[in-house]
Amino acid sequence: MLSDKSFPVIEATLPLVGSRIGEITPKFYSRLFAAHPELLDGLFSRSNQRNGNQQQALAGSIAAFASHLVTNPGTLPETVLSRIAHRHASLGITEPQYQVVYEHLFAAIADDLALVITPEIAEAWTEVYWLMADALIKLEKGLYAAQANGKMWTPWKVAAKAPAGVGSMTFTLEPADDTPVTAALPGQYVSVKVTLPDGLRQVRQYSLSGDAGTSRSFTTKLDDGGEVSPVLHNNIQVGDVIEISNPYGEITLKEGDGPVVLASAGIGCTPTASILRSLAESGSDRQVLVLHAESNLDSWALRSQMTDDVERLDGADLQLWLEQPEAGSKTGFMSLREVDLPANASLYLCGPLPFMKNIRNEAINAGIPATKIHYEVFGPDIWLAS
């Protein structure tokens, strides 16, 4: 909780700092990487730095955190913190790194707000930073402790690499050493580290797309302008060894017997397909509604896996939206207005941000409470900032 001394200072300066965070964060990152160039090798995404996404995510989370402290004193924004902690843990962030980030972030703040900053303002925002950092550090320690091993990265051999629809590829891995393997929950992801042609190492997250547990398979869509997916698609071959993290991610199937709605678009079907697989494997008698949107049938990455799993479940139904329609499909973009939603359903969502915003709004209008809507964002969560 914010101290009585800092509370009014944060309340008064939130609009100013909020309005400057877009300028402060690029200054922060250039200071950080000038002092620690090694952080771009195997930790931060070079593309996110270039396209500005990560700046937006950090800005969004700090502004959201500070305004939460002011508007909901005595509570923490658990959902925001949990998402960041899982992402951090999948990258192996350590406690001492928070001090490094603090130093460079606050140097950037002092620089940007040089004309107005007072020791009182700096002190109050330092308190906000450490409240957030301490909460994250605690969550991340808990996540690390729950793993079957204390390693950040373990080697896995590519046992199979198979095309999965046009432009996507499924990689199936097997352990390349005897490190104990953490059982993954359906819907979780791993971080994958590869070396780029210029020698720089880069990390990206990929949802486990098949069986959860101790299996590891993931499905990637090729992004021609990207750094990691072209290396995975074009360079990594069966028999190669790649490094992956333990599994993380909080968008996992919640216990219960109520209906489940899995809604995805494009490559966003990977976590929902894994949840569907776990329901099929356990012979679940829950009502399951699978909704998927795709540009055309050939692009649907996990088509046979998902249709097979729907077939295996008595209570499952599949509805498909295609921009280039086929017999039995609906036409164009997905809309829940065309769906008879089961009462008391939980919704799991994954796909591009505009798709998720639209489906989430429609779900709320249809009476699904926000607490029962779970979404995964395939990138820094700039939704947090909006």
Ligand SMILES: Cc1cc2nc3c(=O)[nH]c(=O)nc-3n(C[C@H](O)[C@H](O)[C@H](O)COP(=O)(O)OP(=O)(O)OC[C@H]3O[C@@H](n4cnc5c(N)ncnc54)[C@H](O)[C@@H]3O)c2cc1C
């Ligand atoms: C939790 C999570 C789960 C995920 N699961 C999956 C999954 O199951 N399957 C999957 O395919 N993906 C998944 N992703 C996305 C994945 O992690 C990668 O983001 C994706 O593969 C693209 O990575 P890349 O390295 O190829 O592209 P990046 O190098 O990250 O580039 C991303 C985009 O930025 C653009 N860019 C780069 N530089 C600039 C610049 N200077 N200006 C403007 N734009 C620029 C590129 O053109 C590209 O389109 C997931 C992400 C998260 C966070």
Ligand code: HEM
């Ligand atoms: C209080 C301090 C911090 C805050 C508020 C914060 C916030 C965030 C947020 C919001 C994201 C995006 C999460 C998502 O939506 O998936 C993120 C990702 C990330 N964070 Fe942090 N973070 C903090 C500290 C750190 C530290 C100490 C490090 C390590 C030096 C770090 C490294 C990263 C990396 C590498 C990513 C992935 C994004 C990318 O590669 O571009 N963060 N952080």
